[in-house]
Amino acid sequence: MYQLIDGKKIAAQIKEQIAGEVKKIEQQHGKIPHLAVILLGTDGASETYVAHKEKACHQVGIHFTLIRFEDNVSQNELLNKINELNNNENIDGMIVQLPLPKQIDEQKVIESIDPEKDVDGFHPVNVGRMVIGIPAYIPATPAGIMELIKHYNIDTQGKSCVVIGRSNIVGKPISILMMQKKAPGNATVTVCHSRTKNIKELTLKADIIIAALGQAQFLTSDMVKEGAVVIDVGTTRVKSDKTKSGWKLLGDVKFDEVAPKCSYITPVPGGVGPMTIVSLLKNTLLAAQKKIYN
Amino acid sequence: MYQLIDGKKIAAQIKEQIAGEVKKIEQQHGKIPHLAVILLGTDGASETYVAHKEKACHQVGIHFTLIRFEDNVSQNELLNKINELNNNENIDGMIVQLPLPKQIDEQKVIESIDPEKDVDGFHPVNVGRMVIGIPAYIPATPAGIMELIKHYNIDTQGKSCVVIGRSNIVGKPISILMMQKKAPGNATVTVCHSRTKNIKELTLKADIIIAALGQAQFLTSDMVKEGAVVIDVGTTRVKSDKTKSGWKLLGDVKFDEVAPKCSYITPVPGGVGPMTIVSLLKNTLLAAQKKIYN
Numbered sequence: 001m002y003q004l005i006d007g008k009k010i011a012a013q014i015k016e017q018i019a020g021e022v023k024k025i026e027q028q029h030g031k032i033p034h035l036a037v038i039l040l041g042t043d044g045a046s047e048t049y050v051a052h053k054e055k056a057c058h059q060v061g062i063h064f065t066l067i068r069f070e071d072n073v074s075q076n077e078l079l080n081k082i083n084e085l086n087n088n089e090n091i092d093g094m095i096v097q098l099p100l101p102k103q104i105d106e107q108k109v110i111e112s113i114d115p116e117k118d119v120d121g122f123h124p125v126n127v128g129r130m131v132i133g134i135p136a137y138i139p140a141t142p143a144g145i146m147e148l149i150k151h152y153n154i155d156t157q158g159k160s161c162v163v164i165g166r167s168n169i170v171g172k173p174i175s176i177l178m179m180q181k182k183a184p185g186n187a188t189v190t191v192c193h194s195r196t197k198n199i200k201e202l203t204l205k206a207d208i209i210i211a212a213l214g215q216a217q218f219l220t221s222d223m224v225k226e227g228a229v230v231i232d233v234g235t236t237r238v239k240s241d242k243t244k245s246g247w248k249l250l251g252d253v254k255f256d257e258v259a260p261k262c263s264y265i266t267p268v269p270g271g272v273g274p275m276t277i278v279s280l281l282k283n284t285l286l287a288a289q290k291k292i293y294n
Numbered sequence: 295m296y297q298l299i300d301g302k303k304i305a306a307q308i309k310e311q312i313a314g315e316v317k318k319i320e321q322q323h324g325k326i327p328h329l330a331v332i333l334l335g336t337d338g339a340s341e342t343y344v345a346h347k348e349k350a351c352h353q354v355g356i357h358f359t360l361i362r363f364e365d366n367v368s369q370n371e372l373l374n375k376i377n378e379l380n381n382n383e384n385i386d387g388m389i390v391q392l393p394l395p396k397q398i399d400e401q402k403v404i405e406s407i408d409p410e411k412d413v414d415g416f417h418p419v420n421v422g423r424m425v426i427g428i429p430a431y432i433p434a435t436p437a438g439i440m441e442l443i444k445h446y447n448i449d450t451q452g453k454s455c456v457v458i459g460r461s462n463i464v465g466k467p468i469s470i471l472m473m474q475k476k477a478p479g480n481a482t483v484t485v486c487h488s489r490t491k492n493i494k495e496l497t498l499k500a501d502i503i504i505a506a507l508g509q510a511q512f513l514t515s516d517m518v519k520e521g522a523v524v525i526d527v528g529t530t531r532v533k534s535d536k537t538k539s540g541w542k543l544l545g546d547v548k549f550d551e552v553a554p555k556c557s558y559i560t561p562v563p564g565g566v567g568p569m570t571i572v573s574l575l576k577n578t579l580l581a582a583q584k585k586i587y588n
Contacts, residue, residue, distance in 0.1 A: 128418030190484040
């Protein structure tokens with residue numbers, strides 16, 4: 001019988017810990033950690049994500065400031081605002097909600113954020129520090145996955161781990177974190193992607209599979225060995241007439257058929273998803289505590 | 295019959311190209327690319343490496359300045375010198391020869407170098423930019439390997455590549471470069487290390503093996519499949535009564551028995567080694583041309 005990795009439960013537990021830490025900072029230093037979020041336009045998905053982040057901040061007592069721009073804002077105006085927030089001592093962490101409209105150079109925006117406030121962990125300085133293995137803000141999804149692995153005491157050392165997907169925000173960082181010389185970590189990591197010829201052959205041998213390719217229901221039971229750990233990062237929205245919202249989330253894993261073969265598996269929703277916002281809260285807390293840079 | 299990857303020959307060819315570019319810069323802009331090397335103490339191996347770098351610079355017409363410190367120099371004094379070089383417009387690139395004596399925090403030294411002059415590519419900014427896939431100074435050894443692969447038109451796309459070793463200067467960066475979405479690249483990369491249980495099982499399936507663990511003669515013929523490409527990064531010095539110097543270099547690959555199974559293989563010496571210094575020259579040229587940062 002497989003063990004369901006309950007991201008919702010773990011996320012709630014960690015939120016309580018964070019709330020405690022936030023209170024401590026307030027009592028000891030008279031300050032409250034503060035996250036600023038910049039949102040361009042009114043895209044539905046982005047609005048939803050930002051609303052979730054706002055709610056989570058309120059739950060743990062982190063100050064949340066939303067800064068809105070029209071989606072035709074100029075790059076200069078945006079960079080000026082980021083610069084202002086960089087220099088604002090009251091702001092501990094800042095994120096710019098992605099994706100950005102076409103007139104904006106996303107990489108330039110990311111690089112304009114002070115690495116010490118880059119709680120998304122997308123700035124090259126934080127990416128590089130993570131790879132080197134020194135303190136860094138870890139991007140939300142890989143950080144959330146590592147937290148789940150820690151909480152369920154899943155043994156990764158010497159295990160074979162297959163990561164499907166090589167994106168900058170999930171595939172590459174999680175592959176680095178899983179291979180680092182520490183625990184959790186120390187796994188033998190293989191990174192597969194669109195050009196990989198024999199994915200099934202590789203996943204069939206994997207002790208741990210992290211599916212992050214963004215293709216709904218990609219991983220089927222014939223691709224997974226008995227006893228594997230399966231982490232599903234996929235969140236493809238599909239229309240559904242069975243939900244109130246009119247859509248539902250599908251993971252990269254065909255859960256119903258894969259789960260019976262697993263030792264551990266994350267559901268979608270309720271697995272990795274809830275952990276990502278917790279990672280953002282945690283990074284904001286670390287920023288306020290000046291624990292990454294000092 | 296295997297094809298020997300002649301690093302010495304390719305290095306000589308690229309040096310000629312670089313010499314041409316250096317001349318062009320001089321003619322067009324009246325300036326000569328300039329590399330500064332900081333060396334602490336008089337360790338034999340470090341002296342040899344620095345001497346090779348100096349010679350290579352002279353060969354291609356790059357200005358070379360060696361700055362020496364006693365090995366008991368204080369960290370502050372070293373950082374002050376780095377700061378001075380950061381602000382010196384005549385210096386295009388700078389490296390601090392590693393390893394450093396114990397009183398010096400190596401990571402701090404690396405981070406104090408202006409990323410725009412960090413031609414070793416060890417600064418977190420350059421590491422991060424390389425991972426993200428935007429212009430960056432690539433560390434000498436992985437850059438040299440990619441050059442060899444390019445020059446011999448070795449097909450990496452969709453190939454399985456096993457990297458043995460996860461160091462910050464070879465294993466991690468070459469694994470990232472081999473998986474990037476471009477050519478050469480697009481390989482399915484597995485990173486093995488000291489905690490990997492079944493290295494032989496993995497290498498036996500690999501189309502490309504990059505041995506960078508620093509253990510002399512580790513890779514034997516029973517670990518390699520017919521037709522594999524083998525890149526040997528190892529350079530272990532062992533005593534020898536058959537050479538004038540009294541020592542010889544051993545690679546991580548048992549060349550004599552592995553070579554007959556290979557399609558391509560690098561010798562040691564004369565494979566990856568000569569390419570590393572060329573990478574440094576190339577990075578210095580890129581720095582003078584302001585091609586990475588602008």
